[in-house]
Amino acid sequence: MTPPAPFDPTYGYDLDRLLAVVAPQAPEDFADFWTLKYRRALAVDPGLALAPAADRRPGMRVWDCRYRSTDGITIGGWLLEPEQGAPQRGFLVGHGYGGIEQPDFPLPCAEAAYLVPCFRGIGRSRHAPISDNPTWHVLHDIDKPDRYIIGGCVQDLWIGVTALLTRFPGLAGHIGYMGISFGGGVGALALPWDERIGCGHLNVPTFGHQPLRLRLPTTGSAASQQRFAQTHGHVLETLAYYDAGSAARFIRQPMHIAAALFDPSVAPPTQFAIYNALAGPKQLFVLATGHAENPARIAQEHNLHDALTRFFCSDESRVPPLA
Template sequence: MTATHPAFVHDFPFDPAYGLTLDDLLRVPAPEAPADFADFWRERYEEALRVAPKPEVGRVVEERDGVRVHEVTYASLGGVRLGGWLVLPVEGPVEHGFVIGHGYGGRDAAGPDVPLPLPRAAAILPCVRGMGERGLLPGVPSVSAEHVLHGIASRDSYVIGECVADLWCAATALLELVPELAESGPRLGYLGESFGGGLGALALPWDDRFAAGQLTVPTFGNHPLRLTLDCIGSGASVRRHHQDHPEVIDVLRYFDAATAATHLHKPILVAPALFDPSVPPPGQFAIHNAVASGGELHVLDAGHFEWPGLERAVSELAAAKGEFFERELK
């Protein structure tokens, strides 16, 4: 897809386009992976599959766009219990299922994730641990700048790995609540933006229950490069921490969404931005460029930024998501 290089007026003390053109961005690689990267993630996935989520559906909080939105809770790795929303059609059978991740800061309602990309679909919208009112847990920071550093001293304790497990357990909960999704083998779709996009890239390679995924302005791509780029998002907190604790790069290598994308052999639609003050575009494009299946690209002029074309861009991306999942979740 062609796109122009945006030149937005802004007051950031750095260039959120980092002086790069689309051609430059399409050449950003994934970093070298640890030798046991795949083994680490497969073991984490198997551990999450052993969790009995015991989902409980609560009250209906909203009905619109042909669906009912329920409160839902489920158990995840480590015995924690998380909340979120379950979206079910008002009428007719369920033909498609989605797990929908959220950005840093969590979510307080189903909000813009409804309507879903396809009709006759069900979805679970989990709040991963620490994020949003329904994901709050004792001892887990709820502020993104602190959350992204929680447990970062070890790959086994880093909260990002636990958040990925929260998505896997959410998928298990959805399949228990809507058993018809598993009748002929689950073919779930995943959607995630920013934080949820990075988590999705880390989660999807190992979970065959997902047939396709869509990642918008995804984070956690190419950590060695991200650590050299100024930004205002959670990456700034990691960058500052790395300056005092350079050894943390050995942990971050296991949580690199671009590295994970090299194991993504299923259809993936990535929507990275050319200009983004929160998630540097080179990291976003590194994820797309690394997708093993080749991936599909939908370039956005900007991310995490208000600009005159935002409303139109949101509409065009929604249409692209619908076309993508209609094709890939047959």
């Protein structure tokens, strides 16, 4: 691979070394910190509103959706549901930091409903004064651990689960999560505390091993955090509570992780820190590259889609509600 940046996007790690990366220990009050945020999110009535969407998917009915989240923010996105019959599974789908213009991702399960929210400040959920530019979005209230923007995005996800269950109460116990990059990191922070989500997939997830994120060169959102830290310091006082690797230690649900060996935006050791820390059943799909092109990308995406269909949709992989 030709590096798309003036540094080595493998960071000198081979697979064996990546599998040895240890995530940081969480602060002592980490669980209390997130449990309080979860309780606040559960207290919100999402007031899900739907309108027919211009987007089309074969076999699916597509709705434009809106729901209320914490801090008086309205979340916009899409809801996809089968044209025929009631959905047998439900998914929350988390987007990358570039946002999402339409729900054009592969669907692993045809008989499922998919809620695709735009996280606060981004895309259909723009909300002044939050910037939709990742460079600034990732810094919003970074000096205030309890107010940091990423915590609000996690609450958007949790309230999305509530919204999906108001539409389809029968999906209780049959909800999964799929998140890529930014959405992967948000998912890792959300899953430990929400037992309504029975299993998850994180694709090249960010926010893993925050001390490494602040040290390793990158073309991703961590670059702006590095610049901020150089000027202001004390960033880790906040980011220790938003470390997806530390959070993964608390995840008990079955998980599927796609992590890359070569990634200029989300350093591979920070991705593998999340996978390595997972405490429950887990599967790893190794990608040649993340956030970068490679000749085998299309074939690997097909293989990943097949793996997710087996993980989420086969009779053998059907995940019961957590005890």
